[in-house]
Amino acid sequence: MSVFAKYHVKAQEFDPPLDWEGLFGRSGPLVVELGFGSGEFLIQNAIEHPSTNFVGFETSLTCMVKLQKSLSRLGMNNVRAVLSDGKFGLKELFRDKTVDAVYVNFPCPWPKEAHRNRRLYSKTFVDTLASVLKDQGSFHLTTDVQWYLKDTASLLIESECFSVKMSEALNKNVVSTRYEKKWLSRGKVIYTLMAVKIKSASIKRITWEDKEMPHVHLKNVCEDKVKALRDKVFHEDQESVFVVKNVYSNVDEFLLRVISSDNGFQQCYFVLIQKRGKSYIVKIDPSTIPYRTPTVKKSVFKIAEVIQS
Numbered sequence: 001m002s003v004f005a006k007y008h009v010k011a012q013e014f015d016p017p018l019d020w021e022g023l024f025g026r027s028g029p030l031v032v033e034l035g036f037g038s039g040e041f042l043i044q045n046a047i048e049h050p051s052t053n054f055v056g057f058e059t060s061l062t063c064m065v066k067l068q069k070s071l072s073r074l075g076m077n078n079v080r081a082v083l084s085d086g087k088f089g090l091k092e093l094f095r096d097k098t099v100d101a102v103y104v105n106f107p108c109p110w111p112k113e114a115h116r117n118r119r120l121y122s123k124t125f126v127d128t129l130a131s132v133l134k135d136q137g138s139f140h141l142t143t144d145v146q147w148y149l150k151d152t153a154s155l156l157i158e159s160e161c162f163s164v165k166m167s168e169a170l171n172k173n174v175v176s177t178r179y180e181k182k183w184l185s186r187g188k189v190i191y192t193l194m195a196v197k198i199k200s201a202s203i204k205r206i207t208w209e210d211k212e213m214p215h216v217h218l219k220n221v222c223e224d225k226v227k228a229l230r231d232k233v234f235h236e237d238q239e240s241v242f243v244v245k246n247v248y249s250n251v252d253e254f255l256l257r258v259i260s261s262d263n264g265f266q267q268c269y270f271v272l273i274q275k276r277g278k279s280y281i282v283k284i285d286p287s288t289i290p291y292r293t294p295t296v297k298k299s300v301f302k303i304a305e306v307i308q309s
């Protein structure tokens with residue numbers, strides 16, 4: 001096992017929700033950071049609170065590798081990291097009332113209206129916080145973008161699940177991250193928000209039921225129908241879309257590169273169509289393990305349905 005392996009939790013390989021105490025090998029307060037970047041905040045806090053378990057989420061592989069190297073160099077045991085969308089991870093990987101605090105430092109604001117869906121805050125995100133945080137658990141946002149803080153605060157207040165406190169603009173270090181240093185050096189001010197959970201909300205998880213990896217056995221497959229799948233979009237409703245981006249063929253097998261979206265949560269993976277004796281199997285190729293969302297399952301069943309001869 002690589003020295004880094006213990007820090008990187010490949011969450012797709014586990015049945016959700018995750019057994020975080022098992023992964024840390026101990027119980028303890030649980031703190032989550034979404035978008036840890038270079039990892040300064042996560043590492044500093046983990047050093048200062050050795051009995052707390054910290055989980056970080058990042059979408060950047062470069063940041064993930066950098067964090068793993070730092071954790072390994074420092075010999076730390078109380079941090080784990082997931083290379084995934086933090087909004088999805090917080091919702092799908094944690095049980096209700098198990099998280100003590102969630103931190104977000106300098107999230108990408110996505111100011112254009114067309115990119116609104118990429119912003120971290122939404123009603124679903126607020127409901128997720130109100131679900132996974134323990135009673136009196138807290139959410140902390142630090143940003144240089146005042147409208148982003150105000151929009152987030154409005155949603156938290158509207159939910160009636162949080163007591164919200166916002167700070168005045170500060171021109172000093174709050175979290176000492178790379179982005180904070182960058183914005184302060186350019187004369188920007190920093191805004192912070194702390195929201196304490198006072199009421200729970202309930203949310204529906206899309207990966208908690210039917211945890212089997214989907215697969216279908218077929219007697220016959222029509223090769224032309226498989227090849228015709230390239231660039232085909234399957235759009236069942238607003239929340240569930242998948243597209244076959246490419247079709248690769250080899251002796252006795254096809255590999256389809258698929259991009260799926262569940263309510264905006266995108267994943268890229270391969271569907272394998274493989275000859276086995278006199279029949280075929282259609283399944284997720286093990287080289288890319290996606291979260292088993294409804295659209296991922298649908299893609300396997302739909303592809304199997306349309307390629308039969």
Ligand SMILES: C[S@@+](CC[C@H](N)C(=O)[O-])C[C@H]1O[C@@H](n2cnc3c(N)ncnc32)[C@H](O)[C@@H]1O
Nearest residue numbers: 035036037058059060085086105106177178179
């Ligand atoms: C502006 S940087 C801030 C990094 C760090 N928190 C800091 O203060 O220096 C935003 C970070 O969030 C990550 N990110 C963006 N969207 C994300 C998502 N949906 N889930 C997890 N991380 C995300 C980006 O890769 C990037 O590293």
